[in-house]
Amino acid sequence: MTSNPLEELTLARLQRRTSMKWRTHPADVLPLWVAEMDVRLAPTVADALRAAIDDGDTGYPCGTAFAEAVSEFASRRWQWHDLAVARTALVPDVMLGAVEVLRLVTDRGDAVVVNPPVYAPFFAFVAHDGRRVVEAPLGADGRLDLDALAEAFARAGASGGKVAYLLCNPHNPTGTVHTVDELRGVAELARRFGVRVVSDEIHAPVILPGARFVPYLSVPGAEDAFALMSASKAWSLSGLKAALAIAGPQAAADLRRMPEEVSHGPSHLGVIAHTEAFRSAADWLDRLLRGLDDNRRLLADLVAEHLPAVRYAPPQGTYLAWLDCRQLGCPEEIGDGLAVVADLAGPARWFLDHARVALSSGHVFGTGGTGHVRLNFATSQAILVEAVSRMGRARRDSR
Numbered sequence: 001m002t003s004n005p006l007e008e009l010t011l012a013r014l015q016r017r018t019s020m021k022w023r024t025h026p027a028d029v030l031p032l033w034v035a036e037m038d039v040r041l042a043p044t045v046a047d048a049l050r051a052a053i054d055d056g057d058t059g060y061p062c063g064t065a066f067a068e069a070v071s072e073f074a075s076r077r078w079q080w081h082d083l084a085v086a087r088t089a090l091v092p093d094v095m096l097g098a099v100e101v102l103r104l105v106t107d108r109g110d111a112v113v114v115n116p117p118v119y120a121p122f123f124a125f126v127a128h129d130g131r132r133v134v135e136a137p138l139g140a141d142g143r144l145d146l147d148a149l150a151e152a153f154a155r156a157g158a159s160g161g162k163v164a165y166l167l168c169n170p171h172n173p174t175g176t177v178h179t180v181d182e183l184r185g186v187a188e189l190a191r192r193f194g195v196r197v198v199s200d201e202i203h204a205p206v207i208l209p210g211a212r213f214v215p216y217l218s219v220p221g222a223e224d225a226f227a228l229m230s231a232s233k234a235w236s237l238s239g240l241k242a243a244l245a246i247a248g249p250q251a252a253a254d255l256r257r258m259p260e261e262v263s264h265g266p267s268h269l270g271v272i273a274h275t276e277a278f279r280s281a282a283d284w285l286d287r288l289l290r291g292l293d294d295n296r297r298l299l300a301d302l303v304a305e306h307l308p309a310v311r312y313a314p315p316q317g318t319y320l321a322w323l324d325c326r327q328l329g330c331p332e333e334i335g336d337g338l339a340v341v342a343d344l345a346g347p348a349r350w351f352l353d354h355a356r357v358a359l360s361s362g363h364v365f366g367t368g369g370t371g372h373v374r375l376n377f378a379t380s381q382a383i384l385v386e387a388v389s390r391m392g393r394a395r396r397d398s399r
């Protein structure tokens with residue numbers, strides 16, 4: 001076993017997988033799109049799952065071990081010492097958890113503010129539940145724009161309904177890690193406009209050297225907000241359903257209104273895996289983060305060498321690279337209606353057709369997304385080199 005979890009599996013081994021990343025496209029396509037990682041499970045997580053299978057421990061989840069593990073991890077890693085287990089609820093996954101929390105604080109027809117370009121289901125899941133999406137686009141630097149946020153909060157509340165804000169902390173797809181000052185600014189605006197904040201912190205453990213994650217609920221003024229956490233992205237457990245909704249002290253009464261059936265969604269094996277990841281797999285995570293840091297730098301070299309017209313600002317967190325391909329001039333043919341994560345247009349369509357590399361299409365991330373692709377670099381260096389080389393070759397051959 002190497003010390004870098006990203007270097008343990010060969011392409012042939014990965015191609016045996018049956019998950020979305022590996023089965024959406026034909027076998028000749030290198031998939032660097034949906035946020036699944038090309039890693040094995042952290043050994044302690046795999047052992048906990050194996051023990052449960054061996055014992056037939058596959059009943060219903062019980063107890064607060066998951067919340068305790070997240071709370072202890074938050075305390076050790078982020079010096080956030082007041083994640084109270086009593087103010088948490090088990091939810092099936094982060095997105096369904098976000099929808100359920102939004103139901104607690106908004107009604108149908110009310111507004112939910114988001115910061116495009118942002119994770120595509122932020123639009124679809126909110127809209128499917130009868131809420132109106134109001135956009136406060138990120139600034140040109142890919143960071144939160146507090147003026148745009150204030151304007152969106154005012155616009156969202158103008159018709160008199162309730163307003164919520166679905167914050168992506170850290171931000172997908174730009175990999176921006178919001179600073180404490182930015183988040184204090186958010187909290188101040190949320191208070192001023194009476195907006196309830198729901199912070200999606202699924203990528204929180206994936207912070208690369210040079211940045212520091214700030215849990216939104218640790219920020220003064222955020223006491224009436226909610227956060228959602230899970231081990232799904234950092235330990236590659238998306239298929240093992242479980243996540244945690246966390247309420248600030250002034251949101252605890254709201255969280256208690258969460259309907260009982262929501263807690264029936266997560267699976268017992270999911271809870272076991274997510275608990276073990278937070279409890280005992282921090283050293284595995286640290287090795288992963290070193291590998292991701294190497295890959296984020298390797299990608300910069302590869303883009304400079306093979307795709308000089310593409311602009312890439314390395315992310316501060318996540319394993320997602322947001323590549324500005326507008327200078328390539330690929331045609332964008334975008335369908336009507338809400339995009340789903342696998343939709344393709346513009347440069348992502350072009351690279352799939354001409355380079356046999358699957359990337360996430362920028363347009364699904366909303367305003368500011370067209371002309372971009374999102375590349376998932378949680379893979380081996382061999383696959384990363386091959387993918388970007390293919391993309392560069394396809395560009396040169398097309399001239």
Ligand SMILES: Cc1ncc(COP(=O)(O)O)c(C=O)c1O
Pocket residue numbers: 035093094095096119168172200202203230232233238243
């Ligand atoms: C910001 C963000 N939120 C939520 C999710 C999905 O999480 P879950 O599978 O727990 O719903 C993802 C997946 O990539 C994501 O990037």
